Amino acid sequence: MRRTLSDDPRDVGKALFGERHDRYFWFLHTLGWFSYGVLFWISNYLAGSPGRYWVHIVFLSATGWLLSIPLRYLYRRVWNFKPRTIVIIAILACLVVGMAWQLGRNFFFYAVLYPNRAPDAWSGYYGYVVATVPILAAWSCLYFGIKYYRMLQILNEKALKAANAAQQAQLKALRYQLNPHFLFNTLNAISTLIMVKENDTANRMVGGLAEFLRYSLENDPIRRVPLEQEVRAMQKYLTIEEIRFSDRLKVHWQIEDEAKGALVPSLILQPIIENAIKYGVAGKLDGGNIWILGKRFGSDLLLEITDDGPGLGQGKSTSTGLGLANSRERLATLYGDDFAFTLSPHEPSGLTVNLRIPYQTEE
Structure with missing residues (x-):
């Protein structure tokens, strides 16, 4: 049986996925990946990476920004599923997106930046896929966390309105x-x-x-x-x-x-x-x-x-x-x-x- 988030899930859905919250998503989504790129660049700069490595970091952040967008629409579709089902879908989605992300990253790194260091077999382009999964999992946790926090705010507002309406009805009954x-x-x-x-x-x-x-x-x-x-x-x-x-x-x-x-x-x-x-x-x-x-x-x-x-x-x-x-x-x-x-x-x-x-x- 599918769980619901309120008496009318469509009301919560409109509030969570409305136009105003779309703007919040794009802002936080861009800010998150930009921060990821900055931190990645700082760590590599301190480690003495080559000067051209910043191009690789920009490409890595941009592809992460792009490839994580489908996760958002997938999570919208499964929002009202059972928690166990959502966790399984999220893990599988992070693995698939992580493979695509790592393939793009390695292809750009070996074929564009350093072609002389390209691996001999295609399997070499899938190296470090496991390293991308925690990053995408963190993105997914933040997505669900922010959405659930917003959902609780909406339900709390509805509860306050209901309590206020009940209080007004009580006052009217007492007066009349x-x-x-x-x-x-x-x-x-x-x-x-x-x-x-x-x-x-x-x-x-x-x-x-x-x-x-x-x-x-x-x-x-x-x-x-x-x-x-x-x-x-x-x-x-x-x-x-x-x-x-x-x-x-x-x-x-x-x-x-x-x-x-x-x-x-x-x-x-x-x-x-x-x-x-x-x-x-x-x-x-x-x-x-x-x-x-x-x-x-x-x-x-x-x-x-x-x-x-x-x-x-x-x-x-x-x-x-x-x-x-x-x-x-x-x-x-x-x-x-x-x-x-x-x-x-x-x-x-x-x-x-x-x-x-x-x-x-x-x-």
Whole structure:
């Protein structure tokens, strides 16, 4: 059974044998044989070879350059064969090409440069064939080595692209997973308003919902947005919630000017604010307060959402729920270990959610 180098070997083949890599081959091929000729000339010069010997070296390098080209096209044909088959073919090919190379070299040496020293029989022209095989074998090893290195680069690039695509799909799933929960609460509130004949309030909530959803759908969950833009989106969201809770919900914004340009994941604050409303405001007859803080601290951006509800362990579930869990997972996917997401009690009552992410103003 023939082995394959990727899910689609033709893609790797195009990358390995494309026009750009043809240029690389000719450059490296010529450079290699030129270096071989230079080293051969230096060794013979130091050994005191005759002055005309450089002509022989030029001919030897040129014929080596020419005769090794067919090896390239042969190796292309057998590229996807089994390794053992490739090794056998390469050895036989090096022997055949080595015989042709040595025959040409000896013929030029004896018939052109030094005709008086020509051997009596044709068998003499095949002398030192074995000496050419290691040179061609080294050329073959370099060819396969460079090709395999390039193949690994291509496969690594494909793996990185696949991982990036999977990460983006994961981020989108986490972001969009939050919307049905929010929609259910809002539509349920609209239905209640219609049932009690508060049509004007219901219309305002529908308008606010449409505006917030338009923003949510128009913004790619993969891209990050300036904090100032995120704040405007949250104000649209809170407009809907303020209609639901009337004067029972009080929101206090404390966003420093330097923090407004910092990039944050799109709608990262929404599930945290929703959590604060659900547990900190909805359960209290007199409502509650939510404080939203944003500031720069050194090389980090600090975000803090605080409510004055019962807090963890005081009538509030110790589970962070889907919204906070998804928010933490989104941050982990985007920032790896370079973030912090902590829950802490707020005195005298309530919960504070702290986010720390790198302070960045450009993607």
